[in-house]
Amino acid sequence: MTQLTVQDLDHTSKSEDGSELHLTHLDPIPSYEESISAPRPGSLQILGATFGGVTCTPQIQKLVDTEGGGERLTLDLRRLNVALRPDPAPGVVKVLTVLYRFDDDADLDTRLFYATEDANPSKVIISRQTAAAAQAQAQAQRQSTSQRGGGASSDKLFHGLLERPWRAGPGGEVDILAVVYGPRRVEATPVLSVLANHFEGRWGQVRMTNDFFGKDPWPYKRKTWTIYFRFVGSRRVQVVTGWENGALEIPWSRQ
Structure with missing residues (x-):
């Protein structure tokens, strides 16, 4: 797992007038990863994965079970900190x-799954069969939310086929796949x-x-963010993730 780097600066320096300045700064640096240009062969291809502000794509790919003729990914949400150790943020719900x-x-379709460690059900299986059922449920939830005039769902678990990526008009150079x-x-x-322009x-x-x-979707909780995107004309998925209040300022590959 690519470990999140944390700069923890706690020191005393002098101001221009000679007085002491006590500086305490916690600045998480985002974790960044690119998928390979052509995803590995096989029925279930992991394009990117993040957990607690770090990328973990290779670790998730290794959890894919290829026995029995059909690939599937089984996740125990309560034990992710063990399966994806070292735990990037012990004691924090990730x-x-x-x-x-x-x-x-x-060719360019992508599917998204996300869940908190304390979501239910705690055991999740990603396969062709469960993906089809999850997609039907996601469509029903989206229709219900639209009828109520609400925004995006704040459930602790989401699983579905993503609709066409977001692009800033005909001349846009970036497809935002999921945030x-x-x-x-x-x-x-x-x-x-803003993200596409960045x-x-x-x-x-x-x-x-x-x-x-736009709002705090998880009050009183320390939150992470993840962005999946790719440049128009490229099959390479890029992902960047980090903790709230961190800065997005990494140069990006256009290959």
Whole structure:
């Protein structure tokens, strides 16, 4: 697992007038990863995965069971801190996100799963059969939310086929595949527009805060964020993840 780096600066320095300044700063640095250009052969292909502010794609791919002629991924949410050790944030309820596809999906289709460690059911199986059932449930939930006039669901678990990626108009250079903040998928156009402009090089540092995402989806909880994206014309999925109040300011590969 790519370990989240934390800079913890607690020191005393001098100001211009000679007085002491006590500086205490906790600044999580985002964890970044690119998928391979052509995903590994097989029916279940893990394009990216994050857990507690770090990337863990290889570890999740190793958990895919290929025995019995059909691939499936079995997850015990209560033991993710063991399966994906070292635990990136002991004592904190974390969110797992997995972006994947099946080999017979449309060329650029992607599927998203995310869940908190304390979500129910605690045991989750990702396979062709469960994905179909999850997609039907996700569509029903989306229709119900739309009829109520609400926004994105704040459930602790989501599983479904993603609709077409978000792109900033005909001339857009980046496809935003999915954004997850805490236990909520973010689909607000102002947020996606800023992120697309950032990855295209037209926006500087972005501070990942409740204000930026529009609201606090998980009050009194320390939250992570994850962004899956790719450049138009590329099959390479890129993912960046980190903790709230961290800054998004890493250069991106356009290959």
